[in-house]
Amino acid sequence: MLEDTAQRILNGEVRALARAASWVEDRRPEAENLLRELFPRTGHALVIGVTGAPGAGKSTLCDQFIHNFRAEGKTVGVIAVDPTSPYTGGALLGDRIRMQQHHADPGVFIRSMATRGCLGGLAAPTSEMTMLFDAAGRDVVLVETVGVGQDEVEIARLADVTIVVLVPGMGDDVQAIKAGIMEIADVFVINKADLPGADKLERELKSHLSISHRPDGWTPPVIHSVASEGKGIAEALAAVRAYQARGTNRERAAGIWSVRLREMLRERLLDRFPEHDFVAAGREVAERRRDPFSILHEWLGR
């Protein structure tokens, strides 16, 4: 059954891919067995991370990228990484809905990843989904992350190329964003560049870039776009290709896998501790019946 699924995924069958994607999402044991089998066939997709503040237009930009890749006959996988409400467990898809226009096109496969309510929970499943899409022969995998949080930034960084999307007129926010995402950008896209302040933002970015030196010697280009009108898309993709054309960065690939392995290990280690242990222990500590460190000591001694 498993080998059959693997073979069907390698053949590019979308239904088999959809089923396997659900296994990855649901953290089913089948996912690991399948991915282990598929792994030797990965490493061919171009993985593009797209991140930036909420409202920057990341989804519209991704949507335009999809159109461009499809026009070239390339297949695309999209992983939309969603923050989740801790109370309701529901993921808000926001304007990603517009990507549903690709619903009827088997060359575009879209999945949203939502947390299962734990901290730092999306890096491992997103990595595994990327592997799956890669093995399924998708030429391009877009990983879109919302927010400027540490986690989302890190997930976007686990790509071959990372695009940071900014918008003009953010004022003081630029400083705040700088701290998290300035350094991970291989390509900057100033979206909604028809708004006032686009040139000022470009100057600020370039001034920042002129004093920061990347270990790989690359200077991230700054592209202007109006994604909703399709402007600047070709330029952004040309910048992605220019970065890729420098050849595979072996150090980067090894670094990405090192982070992925850590996340996958973290998840598996924690899975060994049943949820009810945490609930019961949380109660004991809250009531000061035990201290947290003796509980940890006991758990680690198992």
Add this chain to the structure above:
Amino acid sequence: MLEDTAQRILNGEVRALARAASWVEDRRPEAENLLRELFPRTGHALVIGVTGAPGAGKSTLCDQFIHNFRAEGKTVGVIAVDPTSPYTGGALLGDRIRMQQHHADPGVFIRSMATRGCLGGLAAPTSEMTMLFDAAGRDVVLVETVGVGQDEVEIARLADVTIVVLVPGMGDDVQAIKAGIMEIADVFVINKADLPGADKLERELKSHLSISHRPDGWTPPVIHSVASEGKGIAEALAAVRAYQARGTNRERAAGIWSVRLREMLRERLLDRFPEHDFVAAGREVAERRRDPFSILHEWLGR
């Protein structure tokens, strides 16, 4: 030596507190021993989480809260949770610098927490810093988190009361923010409420609140503030007290400790695997010499 440090911290000595805070930051083994000793003396501080999008004015608000608490003779600890650049390892303090005006006041103790470069890395150390400040007799601990990421949101939630700071005129962003932080707010503060759109934002919030029902029956109040002019501060703190006045929420406290324990366990489990293992394995996988799952299998078998 350790007992001595513990005693000096319990006596409220700021120098001992500063040293212990560095132990927590540097993840030194002394920190755990110290906190184990101090734990029975915790549980008295009011822990207030403050979160919201970059540029919302969280630091200015915290600054005003500090002034108010100090005027009442209360001591304050502030933990500013900072996103970190993955390349430089440096944390950008932004406008938190203004809090340095409290530098000469021993009743205000401020520490920034920056990641050590790993994913999801700040929940455990922030919890431990909170315990330390609590044991040191700080009446109030403010935990300020930047960003709208999953991690930052979760950290802010690990407080007795969580304040979500919004600003008018965010437009589409509200939707995006809703997904992450709407449900964790015990109190909403619309800061910069003199800007156009404050009333519209309040209506949107209230409309959202009217359809969401919290398990504890509390309806989060919506406070208007202009933190830079000290307006709305007393009202925000009154809302915090009103929430607290309902009595200790045992379920919430147990839930917070359950999350904290998980984060502390996660960190300790991962610490057992040396960094060079990840680097070497990352290289092997990137070159497709081994698959990630067989490496994980080997590690987990240790």
